[in-house]
Structures are given as structure tokens and as C-alpha cells.
Amino acid sequence: MSRLLLQNHGAMYRTYTCTYNAAAMSTMAILPQSTPTQKLTQRLRRSQLEKKCPSSSLPFSTKASLTIDRKMATQAKCLQLENINPNFITMEYAVRGPLVIRAGEIEKELQKGVKKPFDQVIRANIGDCHAMGQQPVTFLRQLLTLTFEPRLLDSPDYPDDVKERARLILSDCHGHSVGSYTDSAGLEVVRRQVAEYIERRDGGVASDWQNIYLTGGASPGIKSILSLIHCQVNGKTPGVMVPIPQYPLYSATIAEYGMVKVDYYLDEESGWSLNREELQRSFDENKKHCNPRALVVINPGNPTGQVLTRDNIVEIIKFAHDNQLLLLADEVYQDNVYDKNSKFYSFKKVMYEMGEPYRNQELVSFLSTSKGYLGECGIRGGYMEVLNLCPQVKAMLTKSITAALCSTTAGQVAVSALVNPPKPGEPSYERFISEKNATLSALKERAELVHKTLSGFEGYKVNPVQGAMYVFPQIEIPPKAIAAAKAKNMAPDAFYAFELLESSGICIVPGSGFGQRPGTYHFRSTILPQTDKLKLMMEKFRVFHAEFMKKYK
Amino acid sequence: MSRLLLQNHGAMYRTYTCTYNAAAMSTMAILPQSTPTQKLTQRLRRSQLEKKCPSSSLPFSTKASLTIDRKMATQAKCLQLENINPNFITMEYAVRGPLVIRAGEIEKELQKGVKKPFDQVIRANIGDCHAMGQQPVTFLRQLLTLTFEPRLLDSPDYPDDVKERARLILSDCHGHSVGSYTDSAGLEVVRRQVAEYIERRDGGVASDWQNIYLTGGASPGIKSILSLIHCQVNGKTPGVMVPIPQYPLYSATIAEYGMVKVDYYLDEESGWSLNREELQRSFDENKKHCNPRALVVINPGNPTGQVLTRDNIVEIIKFAHDNQLLLLADEVYQDNVYDKNSKFYSFKKVMYEMGEPYRNQELVSFLSTSKGYLGECGIRGGYMEVLNLCPQVKAMLTKSITAALCSTTAGQVAVSALVNPPKPGEPSYERFISEKNATLSALKERAELVHKTLSGFEGYKVNPVQGAMYVFPQIEIPPKAIAAAKAKNMAPDAFYAFELLESSGICIVPGSGFGQRPGTYHFRSTILPQTDKLKLMMEKFRVFHAEFMKKYK
Incomplete structure (x- = not known):
């Protein structure tokens, strides 16, 4: 029995105890970070492989009207x-x-009238803006409407x-329809607009539209680059x-492709900054057993919410250059900067300003329509700018996305x-600017509220939420709670998060899902609930934490 | 120099001669099918690797205002x-x-006023319906409009x-917005609708909505299944x-994942049917050096346009079952059946009707919104139905798509x-039914027109277009033309297609891009141009072919 089964067999979570039993066996899902994943995987697979799946143990789905012969066949599944x-x-x-699967089950239980100490689940686990009540930007939705329903181009509404913008986009679509395939890298008119946007953002540093690839959110772009270096x-x-x-996404993709994840630690003490010594330590230690090819930097940080200083970015670029690493700049939160002393600097601009030889550094930068002030996660829009690649390599990248046809026109x-x-x-x-500002200032207000509230909790150390959409506090878990978690073979932070969910309905993600220094415990919560709901959430959280500490201290 | 470079260096195609020179060196793109790809790849890579890409040979993109130091750096690219x-x-x-890249260049040349024997390129290379003038179905576009712009739910228009349908979909979106993430497998309400559709289609054979995964067109589903078996x-x-x-897509994905493509030949003589002996021959010969895991069947056929008979499907299911192969049924053209004696049978229905043990066969079936009568290629909608998988394996599949978040809500x-x-x-x-019928009957008319016209060409053997959107004629290429192609190191069918493009503006895809029996030559053309344009295209084609034969016979 394992997490693997849990994913499809939600029933196993039906009671709290059962959740823990199931989770206890789920060594991979919420494993203590110090345990080597490989050994666990082997152990897990061995135990699973003992039970073969016979051909007819899974009968064809049926209706009452259709009788099925359920006798066991001997042939095993392919x-x-x-x-x-x-x-x-x-x-x-x-x-x-x-945890998220359990949250979904709790919601269904609530719908069925099951009594709980709360009346709703608050999904603070994922940066899903509209799900938390953020309103779409009217301009964007109108643009989509006019491109999908061009007869409204004559409407006075x-x-x-x-x-004018919709007409321009349609003029670049084959047959003037968003229903036709675009080039694999996207519509030329949009790629040109992206290049102009980047030039404005970076104070005139040139951007070539042929370096822009439109992608379905940032994720497919990131995956295609990681696949390229395999x-x-x-x-x-x-x-x-x-x-x-x-x-x-990074750990999952690296695992999916069978590559090696080379960890470098952000420095929590200095607001989750990077330092070159740590990068070098990680590189040197790991190059013995693997071949480090790329360096991923997330700025503003997810889950950590920091905004890198320009000096820090300079250091990182030098390090990447000196060690011949492709630089992946995950800059999807570039519009989400709240701290008045912080500013977003793109890696591209800094690299350019550093001059030779750094401006020739190979860099891919990602942006998405899912974050920022749009928060359009479901539509799947994004782009990557690919800089300084060898033309032959760039041609291979282009070719590799061709068979996927194109990203969605929406x-x-x-x-x-x-x-x-x-x-x-x-x-x-x-209207546009007022909607944009309202969303960003509400996020700023919530970033401060969450930081201020959690900072007051016993045993919490909370860096400010300078940017992005998350807080990532370090929490002190009392030894009695650690023992209780251990007895259930759970990571202590997962134990904490499950207790929070079951007693308050608040769904967060344990730090072990993101990685953390051994012996420290964290969680990630979004700052996305609407302010009233967020205040309620903070109060529930306070009550839970006080009781948790009372119980386990 | 290679195809690889050509992809980004369109300038090399600037003259007709140059096209051929470049293409001649492009051993991989249009290689004669009998040449082993692996050797070619090695040769190609060796020759390319001789030229390293130095760090500053690709200066940061610049504007006149920004001066760049172009001195050569010594460090090579990462x-x-x-x-x-x-x-x-x-x-x-x-x-x-x-060929398609060249077609794009010709279009740009025409725009610039370059004199050609034709005034437009006819893109018959890709099943891109709206690009060829097919009109969107009003109902679909209205549904999209109302879900993206819900304030129109109050409009009398x-x-x-x-x-009602839009409200139902929005009620299943978190925060009632298509801007929020859906479950990785898609919105439950849509998955349930898909299951009901499949039940109706298959005369009541049950479908479980939890076996349905919504995908961005059929391609990502196919790729995730091929990745699963790796x-x-x-x-x-x-x-x-x-x-x-x-x-x-299949050959590209199999190559991308480093798997082995195990070819079985469709029988052109009997209307591109499959026969079990050929499947067995291919399986037996290939199992010596690889481990055949899956069998792909495309029905109705692409590029071949056949519709499989029920008997043929029975044979294939038996073969897959007896040899423990996962069956991938690419059924994206299921609504595109034109021949009055043909009927679409889903693999699922046939398998079910065959009873034990065949109904337990592991099967994945794919459908897309890009084909049929909708032709909405750019929106990227599709689903797969996954049947009889071992639950643990299905859980792994589900997990693997989770990190990609979800397919686009559009x-x-x-x-x-x-x-x-x-x-x-x-x-x-x-309105809906009249639009649907108009599209399908126009396609039927064109299927017949294309078949009839091409059948009259000297040296052509053309199977009827029973379904899908393509014709795939066998053409006899005279020895003199084969010699001319050989002199340019081109496959004879690629040579034919390039000559057609340059002299008439018609863009087709040579048979070597799809595979064909050694010594035979084919091409694929869509039947999508609007009828008037298609007639014009057929006439141009006739003239070209007559001249080609005159020149080379």
C-alpha cells in the first residue's frame, strides 16, 4: 500500500486515523527529507511488485444492464x-x-453534511488566484471574447x-481564425509584442522576437528546456x-527525466538570498557523480517570496558563466513585488549591463499569464525568451516543439x-489600470497581513513576503509532536499540516514538499484568500497553533 | 550544413537551386527511406560537431543604439x-x-512582389481546417464566449x-472562473459529459468518467502514454x-523518447487495411532487438484515409491481446467518414462485444476538437479514455500529468x-446541425473530387478517401526523375513535391515523411481547400504532373 494507491483511492482517507495510517505507509509522499529517495523507491517498488495485477481483476466498467463475466483470467496486464x-x-x-486530496474529500464530506469544526476548506496550497476570488481583468477577457467571437467586433459594447488589438491578432491567424494552428513558437504578432514588452521592461535592452517562444503557461517551456539538456x-x-x-515542478520534471537534482540552499537568515559560496559548494560536491548543466533561479521566489537584489543577480550570473551552466530564470512573479525597498531586475538586463563576457551567457527566462495581476491560471499562456543559444541548438529546440503543433491560441x-x-x-x-492596481495593492496588503500575523506565533520565524504570492515560515515543532509524527512515519511538518487541515480546514503545503535544511520545518501558504477570508484564516490558524503547542509542548 | 540549420536559416532557400542544394545536404529531412537513420544521424552529428559554437559568435541581440564588443571569446557555449x-x-x-518552411518563404516573396507562375501558396500539407476557410461552429464559439465573458449570460443575443451549458461549466470551475486551474485530468463536469458521449456513441457500452483525461489536443495524451511505457x-x-x-507525431515522439519504432505495413492493395500476418511478422522480427510494448492504430487513417472494417478491428484486438501489447487507438477522425459503405467502429465497442478475455485488453483511445466537423486546431482540446489499466499504473499516469497542472480551459x-x-x-x-452537416458534406464532396481527379493522372494509384482528411496516392516516378533526385541526394518523392511547390504553389508532404514500402513513392495532400480552390488546385496539379511526366519520362 502506498501513496500511489492513495491518489486514486481517496476512500482510504475516510477517517482521520485512516489518513494517518495510509500516509504512514506513504513513504514517498511525505517522507522525512533525510531519507534517500532512491532506496525508498526501490523498497516501495519491491513491495508493490509482489502483487501482480491480473488481467481481469479490473473488469471493464459496467452498467447494471451489462453483465460481465468476472472470473479471473490468468494473464497479467501488459x-x-x-x-x-x-x-x-x-x-x-x-x-x-x-494533503490536497484530503482537502477535496473534506469538501465533499462538508457538502454531505458531515459535522466538522469548520464550514469550509481554505485552499491556501496553490497559487490559483481566481479560485480564491480574484476577479479577471476585463481587458483580457474582452480581448479573448473578440478573438473567439469576431462578429462582436461590430458591437458598440x-x-x-x-x-483594434483583436483585429491585429486575427490578421495573423491563418484563415483569420484562432481555430487554426499557429507556428509552433506562436503567432508572430504576439511574439513581436512580447519582444517590445521586454525592451520596455529592461529600459531598451534589445529583444529579438525570434527568441520568443509562446508556451502553455511557463511549465511546458521549462520542461522543454530541461529535456533539451538531457x-x-x-x-x-x-x-x-x-x-x-x-x-x-523542477524536482518533478528532473525526476521524470531521470536527471540529478543538485540542491543549493537559499540562505533563510539573510531573507532567502543566494550566495556564491553555497552555489560553488553544491556544484563541486555534485560534479563528482553527475554533470551539472543548468542553474535554476526563481525570482521573485517560490515558495520563499524573496526578491533578489541586483548584486545577488550579478553574483549568480558570474557563477553560471564561470561554471558553464545554462541559466534558467523563472521570473513568473516579476509583477508581484510588494516590498517598498525591493525591485525586480531581470537576469537579462543585469547580464547585459555586466558587458562582456557575461552578456553572452546562455539564458532562458520564463513568464506566465497565470501569476502577476492577471492570475489566469486555467487559460495556460506564457512565453520563454531564449538568449545566446548556439543556432544549431536553438534549431533543435524549435524542432522538438514542432511535433506538439502549437500552444493554445487562448x-x-x-x-x-x-x-x-x-x-x-x-x-x-x-478601467484596466484601476483593476490592475486594485489587485496588486490587495496582494500587498495581504502579504503584510500574513507576515505580521504569523510573526506573532510562538516558535515561528517568518521572512517578509517581498514578492510572489507565498509565505514560507520556519516553524519550531516541539519534540513531543516530532515523536507523534515519527510514530506515524510522517515528516513532522506534514503531521503539522494534516492536523491544521483536519481541525481548521486550512490547506497548506508542508516544507518537505519544497525541500528545507535538515532539522528545520516550514510550510508554504499562499496570500491569495480575499482579505476578509484571510483574516478569518489567520484567526483560525492562531487558535490551531496555540492548541497544537499546548498539546505537544 | 543540414536541415537543422535550414530550419532557422530560411535565407538558404532563397533561390530554387539553392533550395535543392540545401535540401540535398539535408540527409535527415528527406532521406531515402531505405537509409538507416541512425548511421545518418551519427554522420550528421560528427560533421556538425567539428564546428564548435564559440561563446561570442552569437552576440546578444542589439539595436543601433547599443554598441556591442564583437571580439571573439574563447569559451565555448554550454x-x-x-x-x-x-x-x-x-x-x-x-x-x-x-517543404513547409519553403512554402512560407514563397508566401513572403509573393507579398514582396516577386514574380511566380502562381499568385498564392495552397497549403495542403496540414489538417488545419480553419486556415483553409472552414467556418467555426457557432455553438462552440458561443459557449467559449459565455464562459470567458460571463456577463454575457444576461445578454438576449x-x-x-x-x-445553460456555460453556467454548468462555470459552476464546476473554482471561483466560477475559467481562469482557475482545473483538476489535472480536467473539469469533472466535462469528463462526465465525455463519458456520456462515449456511451451514446458505443450503443450503451459503459464509460467511467474517471477513465477520461482531458488533454490539449490528442498529441499530449499520446505523448504521455508513450512516455509511460518507456x-x-x-x-x-x-x-x-x-x-x-x-x-x-508517432515517429517524432518515439525518437524523442529514444524508443524503437516497430514498423508494420498497411496493405495498400486492399485499401490500406491491416492484416494479422503482417503484424505478427513485424512483431516477431523486432522482438529480437527490442521489447514491443504498444500497438498504435489510426482509424480512420492518417495519412491513408481508410476506415477499418469491424472484422479488421477484431483481428487487431486479438493480435494485441495475444502478444500482450497496450493498444493505442488514435480515433481523432471518427466523425470524418465519407464512404457510404464504411462505418466507424470504436475499438472499445468492438473489444467489449468480443467478450472475455478481449474486453480486458488495455486500451487508450484519443479524440480531439481539432478534426471532425469542428476543426478547432488552435484551441487545443482533446481527451483520452484509458481502459483496463492496472490501478497502480493508472495512478502513476495521473501523477505524471499533475506537475503539468491542467490542460487549457478553452x-x-x-x-x-x-x-x-x-x-x-x-x-x-x-443552426448547429445545419453547420455540422454543411461541413461534413463539403468534406465528402472534396474527398470524392480529389480521388476522382488524381485517379486520372498518369502513373497514379489512388485508394478512395473513405475517411479522415487526406489522400495518399502512390505515384510512379520515371527513372529520369529518380536519377535527377539522386543527383541532388533527395528522395524522389521529396523532389517531386519540391518541383510541385515551386511551379504551382501547392504544398504537399512527400510520402517519405510518413513511411512507405521501399521503392514506392507517395504524397499526402489534405482535402481541405474550399471546393472552388480545390478545383483550381486540382487543375494546377494536373498541368504540373503532365509537364513533369513530359520532362522526365
Whole structure:
């Protein structure tokens, strides 16, 4: 029995005790960070492989009207755990892990009238803005509407600047329809708009539209770059340097591709900054057993919420250059900066300003329509800017995305809305800017509220939320609680998070899902609930934590 | 110099002669099918690797205002052809290959006023319906509009049945917004609609909505299943049985994942049917050096346009079962059947009707909103139904798509439109059914027109277009033309297709991009141009072919 089964067999979570029993057996999902994953995976697979899945143990789905012969056949299934992609077994994605599955079950229980000490689940586990009540930006939705329903281009209900933008996009679609395939890298008109946006953002540093690839959110772009570097060199597996804590898309993808995750620790004491010594230590120690090829930096940070200083970025670029690493700059939160002393600097701009030889550094930067002030997660829009790649390598990258045809046109239109918003004086401007500012100032207010509230909790150490959408506090878990977690074979922070969920309905993600220094415990919570709900959440959290401490201290 | 470079260096194609010179060196793109790809790849890589890409040979993109020091640095790029994913170098995707790139250049030349024997390029290379003038189905676009712009739910301009459907979808979106993430497998309400659709289609054979995964078109689903089976067993690489000719997504993905493509030939003489002996021959010959795990069947066929008979499907299911193969049924053209004696049978229905043990066969079936009568290629909607998988394996599949978050909500709405169209008596029904029928009958008319016209060409053997959107004629290429192609190191069918493009503007895909029996030559053309344009295209084609034969016979 394992997490693997839990994913599809929610019933096992039906009681709190059962949750823990199931979770206890789920060694991979919420494992203590010090345990080597590989050994666990092997152990897990061995135990699973003992039970073969016979051909007819899974009868064809039926209806009452159709009788099925359920006699056991002897032939085993074609696909068994031991003969499928082993990387699928290793990979994990904590943001949608067992806690989130349990949260979904609790919601269904509440709907059925099951009595709980709370009346709703607060999903603070995922950066899903609209799900938490953020309103869509009118301009973006109008642009989508006019491109999908072009007969509305004659309607007096839509502003002229939006119509003009919609016409421009449609003029670049084959057959003037968003229903036709675009080039694999996206519509040229949108790629040009992205390049112009980047130039404005970076104070005139040039951007070539042919370096822009439109992607379905940032994730597919990140995955395609990680796949690109997957090559054994001198018998060594490629390694990817990722921050700890990190966004689990990276760990999941690295595991999926069978590469080596090379951890470097962010410095919690100095506001989750990076330092070159730590990067070098990680590189040197890991290059013995793998071939580090790329360095991932997330700025503003997820889950850590820091905004890197320019000096810090300079250091990182030098390090990447000196060690011949491809730099992946995950800059999807570039519009989410709240701290008045922080400013977003793009890696590209800093690299350019550093001059030779650094400006020739190979860099890929990612942006998405899912974050910022748009928060359009479901539409799947994004882009990557690919800089200084060898042309042959870039051609291979282009070729590799060709068979996937193209990213969704809805996402491409959303990207256009992001990079080419209404300008002052245009009919849509006032409404657009007021919606944008309202969303960003509400996020800023919540960033401060969450930081202030949690900082007052016993045993919490909380860095300010300078940017992004998350807080990542360090929590002191009393020895009695650690023992209780251990008895259930759970990581202490997962234990804490499960207790919080079951007693208050608040769903967060334990720090072990992102990585943390051994012996420390954290969690990630979004700052996305609407302010009233967030205040309620903070109060519930306070009560829970006080009781937890009373119980286990 | 290679195809690889050509992809980004369109300038090399600037003259006709140059096109051929470049293409001649492009051994991989249009290689004669009998040449082993692996040797070529090695040769290609060796020649490319001689030229390292120095760090500053690719200066940071610049504007006049920014001066760049262009002195050569000595450090090489992090990413070179020899240290990137070797599978990216091997993979090819002919539907967007060098002919299509050249077609794009010709279009730009025409825009600039360059004199040509034609005034437009006819893109018959890709099943891109709207690009060829097919009109979107109003119902689908209205449903998209109402879900993206919910304030229009109060507008009298939209029919009530569409509003009701939009409200139902929004009620299943977190925060009632298509801007929020859905479950990784898609919105429950749409998955349930898909299951109901499949039950109706298959005359009541049950479908469980939890076996439905919504995907961004069919391609990502196919890729995730092929990735799932990627496992070395007893030191053998997994093999995937694909029809020859096949849709190049399969060959590209198999190459990308480093698996073995196990070819089985469709029988051209009997209308591109499959026969069990050929499947067995292919399996037996290939199992010596790889481990065949899956069998891909495309029905209706792409590029071949056949519709499999029920008897043929029975044979295939028996073969897959007896040889323990996962069955991948690519059924994206299931609504595109034109021949009055043909009927679409789903593999699932046939398998079910065959009873034990066949109904327990592991099967994945794919459908897309890009084909059929919708033709919404750019929106990226699709689903797969996954049957009889071992629950642990299914859990792994689910987990593997989790990190990709979800497919686009626009695509999910489009799937809803596909599987839950207006019913008789509902306000949208009349318009919907008339649009649907108009599209399908126009396609049927064109299928017949293309077949009839091409059948009259000297040296052509053309199977009827029973379904899908393509014709795949066998053409006799005269020895003199073969010699001319050989002199340019081109496959004869690629030579033919390039001559056609340059002299008439018609863009087709040579048979070598799909695979064909050695010594035979084919091409794939869509039947998508609007009827008037298609007639014009057929006439141009006739003139070209007559002249080609005159020149080379």
C-alpha cells in the first residue's frame, strides 16, 4: 500500500486515523527529507511488485444492464509497476499531494453534511488566484471574447482599443481564425509584442522576437528546456541546480527525466538570498557523480517570496558563466513585488549591463499569464525568451516543439493582453489600470497581513513576503509532536499540516514538499484568500497553533 | 550544413537551386527511406560537431543604439550539439518540414512582389481546417464566449441552451472562473459529459468518467502514454508498433523518447487495411532487438484515409491481446467518414462485444476538437479514455500529468461542445446541425473530387478517401526523375513535391515523411481547400504532373 494507491483511492482517507495510517505507509509522499529517495523507491517498488495485477481483476466498467463475466483470467496486464517508466514512480508534486486530496474529500464530506469544526476548506496550497476570488481583468477577457467571437467586433459594447488589438491578432491567424494552428513558437504578432514588452521592461535592452517562444503557461517551456539538456556526457547523468526550497515542478520534471537534482540552499537568515559560496559548494560536491548543466533561479521566489537584489543577480550570473551552466530564470512573479525597498531586475538586463563576457551567457527566462495581476491560471499562456543559444541548438529546440503543433491560441491571446495592455489615453486604460492596481495593492496588503500575523506565533520565524504570492515560515515543532509524527512515519511538518487541515480546514503545503535544511520545518501558504477570508484564516490558524503547542509542548 | 540549420536559416532557400542544394545536404529531412537513420544521424552529428559554437559568435541581440564588443571569446557555449539530448537530433516531423518552411518563404516573396507562375501558396500539407476557410461552429464559439465573458449570460443575443451549458461549466470551475486551474485530468463536469458521449456513441457500452483525461489536443495524451511505457526490460529498449505509413507525431515522439519504432505495413492493395500476418511478422522480427510494448492504430487513417472494417478491428484486438501489447487507438477522425459503405467502429465497442478475455485488453483511445466537423486546431482540446489499466499504473499516469497542472480551459470548453452538442428541440439545434452537416458534406464532396481527379493522372494509384482528411496516392516516378533526385541526394518523392511547390504553389508532404514500402513513392495532400480552390488546385496539379511526366519520362 502506498501513496500511489492513495491518489486514486481517496476512500482510504475516510477517517482521520485512516489518513494517518495510509500516509504512514506513504513513504514517498511525505517522507522525512533525510531519507534517500532512491532506496525508498526501490523498497516501495519491491513491495508493490509482489502483487501482480491480473488481467481481469479490473473488469471493464459496467452498467447494471451489462453483465460481465468476472472470473479471473490468468494473464497479467501488459503494464505493471515494474515495467513502466521508473521515473514516473519516483516523481512527486507536493502542491497537489495527499494533503490536497484530503482537502477535496473534506469538501465533499462538508457538502454531505458531515459535522466538522469548520464550514469550509481554505485552499491556501496553490497559487490559483481566481479560485480564491480574484476577479479577471476585463481587458483580457474582452480581448479573448473578440478573438473567439469576431462578429462582436461590430458591437458598440467593446472599446475600440480592444477591437483594434483583436483585429491585429486575427490578421495573423491563418484563415483569420484562432481555430487554426499557429507556428509552433506562436503567432508572430504576439511574439513581436512580447519582444517590445521586454525592451520596455529592461529600459531598451534589445529583444529579438525570434527568441520568443509562446508556451502553455511557463511549465511546458521549462520542461522543454530541461529535456533539451538531457544528455549523458562521459557517462555522467546531467544535473540541474535548483534552490532549496524550490517549486516542485523542477524536482518533478528532473525526476521524470531521470536527471540529478543538485540542491543549493537559499540562505533563510539573510531573507532567502543566494550566495556564491553555497552555489560553488553544491556544484563541486555534485560534479563528482553527475554533470551539472543548468542553474535554476526563481525570482521573485517560490515558495520563499524573496526578491533578489541586483548584486545577488550579478553574483549568480558570474557563477553560471564561470561554471558553464545554462541559466534558467523563472521570473513568473516579476509583477508581484510588494516590498517598498525591493525591485525586480531581470537576469537579462543585469547580464547585459555586466558587458562582456557575461552578456553572452546562455539564458532562458520564463513568464506566465497565470501569476502577476492577471492570475489566469486555467487559460495556460506564457512565453520563454531564449538568449545566446548556439543556432544549431536553438534549431533543435524549435524542432522538438514542432511535433506538439502549437500552444493554445487562448493562451497566446492572454499573453498579448499581458504584454500589450491599454496605454494612457486609450479607451480601456482607466478601467484596466484601476483593476490592475486594485489587485496588486490587495496582494500587498495581504502579504503584510500574513507576515505580521504569523510573526506573532510562538516558535515561528517568518521572512517578509517581498514578492510572489507565498509565505514560507520556519516553524519550531516541539519534540513531543516530532515523536507523534515519527510514530506515524510522517515528516513532522506534514503531521503539522494534516492536523491544521483536519481541525481548521486550512490547506497548506508542508516544507518537505519544497525541500528545507535538515532539522528545520516550514510550510508554504499562499496570500491569495480575499482579505476578509484571510483574516478569518489567520484567526483560525492562531487558535490551531496555540492548541497544537499546548498539546505537544 | 543540414536541415537543422535550414530550419532557422530560411535565407538558404532563397533561390530554387539553392533550395535543392540545401535540401540535398539535408540527409535527415528527406532521406531515402531505405537509409538507416541512425548511421545518418551519427554522420550528421560528427560533421556538425567539428564546428564548435564559440561563446561570442552569437552576440546578444542589439539595436543601433547599443554598441556591442564583437571580439571573439574563447569559451565555448554550454550547450552544443554534442551535449544536448541526442533524441532531439534524431526526431523529425515532416508535416512541418523543409517543404513547409519553403512554402512560407514563397508566401513572403509573393507579398514582396516577386514574380511566380502562381499568385498564392495552397497549403495542403496540414489538417488545419480553419486556415483553409472552414467556418467555426457557432455553438462552440458561443459557449467559449459565455464562459470567458460571463456577463454575457444576461445578454438576449445568446440562446438559452448555450447559456445553460456555460453556467454548468462555470459552476464546476473554482471561483466560477475559467481562469482557475482545473483538476489535472480536467473539469469533472466535462469528463462526465465525455463519458456520456462515449456511451451514446458505443450503443450503451459503459464509460467511467474517471477513465477520461482531458488533454490539449490528442498529441499530449499520446505523448504521455508513450512516455509511460518507456522502460528497459531485460536490457531491451521498448518498441512501439506503428503503421507505415503513419502520422509523424508517432515517429517524432518515439525518437524523442529514444524508443524503437516497430514498423508494420498497411496493405495498400486492399485499401490500406491491416492484416494479422503482417503484424505478427513485424512483431516477431523486432522482438529480437527490442521489447514491443504498444500497438498504435489510426482509424480512420492518417495519412491513408481508410476506415477499418469491424472484422479488421477484431483481428487487431486479438493480435494485441495475444502478444500482450497496450493498444493505442488514435480515433481523432471518427466523425470524418465519407464512404457510404464504411462505418466507424470504436475499438472499445468492438473489444467489449468480443467478450472475455478481449474486453480486458488495455486500451487508450484519443479524440480531439481539432478534426471532425469542428476543426478547432488552435484551441487545443482533446481527451483520452484509458481502459483496463492496472490501478497502480493508472495512478502513476495521473501523477505524471499533475506537475503539468491542467490542460487549457478553452480546450476543455471546446471538448464539452464536441461531446454535448445541442439536442433536437433546443434553441441552438437547427443552426448547429445545419453547420455540422454543411461541413461534413463539403468534406465528402472534396474527398470524392480529389480521388476522382488524381485517379486520372498518369502513373497514379489512388485508394478512395473513405475517411479522415487526406489522400495518399502512390505515384510512379520515371527513372529520369529518380536519377535527377539522386543527383541532388533527395528522395524522389521529396523532389517531386519540391518541383510541385515551386511551379504551382501547392504544398504537399512527400510520402517519405510518413513511411512507405521501399521503392514506392507517395504524397499526402489534405482535402481541405474550399471546393472552388480545390478545383483550381486540382487543375494546377494536373498541368504540373503532365509537364513533369513530359520532362522526365
